[in-house]
Amino acid sequence: MTGRVPVLSAVGPPRLLAGLDRTPWLDLAAHLALHGPLPHLSGGELADLAEGVDLRGRGGAGFPFARKVRAVLDSRARTGPATAVVVNGSEGEPGCLKDTALLLHVPHLVLDGALLAAGALGAERVAVGVAREDVELSVRRAVAERGTVEPAVHVVRLPERFVTGEGSALIRGVGGGPALPSGRRVRSSESGLGGLPTLLSNTETFAQLAVAARLGVAGFRELGLPEEPGTVLLTVAGTHVVETPTGLPLPYALRVCGADVGQGLLAGGYHGAWLPAAAAAAATVSRGSLTAAGAVFGAGALLPLPEATCPVGETARVARWLAAESAGQCGPCFKGLPALAESLYAVARGGGVQATAAVQAALRAVERRGACGHPDGTARFVATSLAVFADDHAAHARGAGCGRPVLGALPLPEGVRGGEPRPAAARPPAPDERLVVDWTLCRGHGLCADLLPGILRLGPDGYPERAAIAVPARMRQRARRAVRRCPALALRVETAAGR
Structure with a gap:
């Protein structure tokens, strides 16, 4: 599978991207x-x-x-x-x-x-x-x-x-x-x-x-800051890759890629942190500057949020996708992150004080408790959104909202909308699908049975009873979710044409 191919540019003479102006x-x-x-x-x-x-x-x-x-x-x-x-x-x-x-x-x-x-x-x-x-x-x-x-x-x-x-x-x-x-x-x-x-x-x-x-x-060391020499690669808005010396004003790097700081800027990607527009406008391209502003440099991803989109909805849809991308190997990932994402959606729909409290409780439940850094990174993404866009989150919780649509300005993988696969009308499933268990990989975690009750049953040993299970049309979306969440990658969906 291929994905997006970045638009390339450079500020000053490139080092890593040198030669690409000719071939x-x-x-x-x-x-x-x-x-x-x-x-x-x-x-x-x-x-x-x-x-x-x-x-x-x-x-x-x-x-x-x-x-x-x-x-x-x-x-x-x-x-x-x-x-x-x-x-x-x-x-x-x-x-x-x-x-x-x-x-x-x-x-x-x-x-x-x-x-x-x-x-x-x-x-x-x-x-x-x-x-x-x-x-x-x-x-x-x-x-x-x-x-x-x-x-x-x-x-x-x-x-x-x-x-x-x-x-x-x-x-x-x-x-x-x-x-x-x-x-x-x-x-x-x-x-x-x-x-x-x-x-x-x-x-x-x-x-x-x-x-x-x-x-x-x-x-x-001829380029860049004395304390952070050289150049760096930045990905801007999920579409442009620019090579720039460290120390460049961050807004200039965004403008080279046709962007601005918008309502705020997510620095460091989806395990990074949100910056208010004013702080982003004053920052430079460097670890030190972004750290001082309260963000992280991370992998160099800069995601400005356009003025026309809803920050609450954008945060919720990415949080839901992050929950679906977890390894599912510990409670904070398997249970905590989905609870966090759904609590954010409740806030977006006007869930009031109860929904806001549920978001805070979900954050406490995942922070510093995961088997890897995924829960903490996701929590930082959500917590800094709550801080930077506090008025918007509060307006949504009260039911008033912000009046802006969710444009999907924060990139998700192709074929994903709102953290879930595209609906069947956009991509009809093939008939006669079945869920297949690869016994060489299965470790008996049992998460698949929780996601597919009544379809996939576990035997006395904790492993699925059958290696191939027919999937009704109404359960196909959940079957694909089970495939994504299997910690051992032991599940796949097969169609009649693919056997």
Whole structure:
């Protein structure tokens, strides 16, 4: 499956997106002609380079890359020489397309960074986890252009789910298991892919590493802020990807992409935080500036909310989608997030003080209680919306509303409206559908039986009684929901034509 292809632009001379003014895909020859050969570094030199340019993970957490490198080196000293390198290119965030842009257009830059790190760490395994079909084809084409390299680069297609990009979920998925958070507090630098000490980071981080290795510390620092050198990739409004030096006024970056701050700005994507319009207008493109304003830089997703849409409805529809995207492996995800989303809808429909209190209770029930960061990230998204758009939430709760429609300005995956699949009239289901259980993956969680009462029954052992269950037309939407929520990804819907 393919998705949105971003519109690309740059403020000043691009580094990561260089060359794309002449060709939409840089093959190996064009890539080497533009960037030159890749140097070889030892593990210590790699860590020093990353520290010298203050390279931080660009996937959301902003963790110092040098510390990751040194953690893998320390683990290797204790456990033996074998290590692994994993590139997180899954990007399940609907408002973020920067990693997609790199892997679709300049995949060799990302492979450079991964192979540079692999050589420095003596890695025996390198893997790139992706979720889109077009991205997979682009990366495989780039890998094929390089011929035989050591270590070999493996490209692994993973499910297109929001939680796939969580570190332990990605490691498990790339390793052949379910792409779901493990819930264990074990660092990948200690035990990651195949149990090996693993250097895991996202696509942009490895691309920045490849640029820094060629420019050196001084050259890399020629652009950007002294405390945050270099350039960053931003995704604006879920459609544009712009490369800009750090320190640029944030409104300028939005204008380059044809946007403005609107009613307010969501910084950091759906696990990020809302900023009031005035705070967003005064911010710059930097972690420090956004943190000081009360937001997070995250993965560089900037989602301005247009004046014409309802902020309460927009928040509720994304919250419902986030609840549907949970791994369903803990109470805060399986029960808390749906309760939070439905409480928001109750506020939007004029549910009064009771609905407002239910939202606050649901927030308390999920915060700091999840097996992964999904509940906390969703709670931050909702809580900051309640603060920034307080008057709108209050007006809706009283029944007055704000008088604006819900335009769907916050992007959700194709085929999703309001956090649910499109109605049957827009996409008629095929006749003769059945729900199929993959016994090799099923772990007996039993969530499917809760979602499909009277259709799917559990046996005495807690597993489904049958491997294939006919799905009546009235239950097809719920069957697809059960497929999405299965923690082990052990369910699928088949049609007569697809068997």
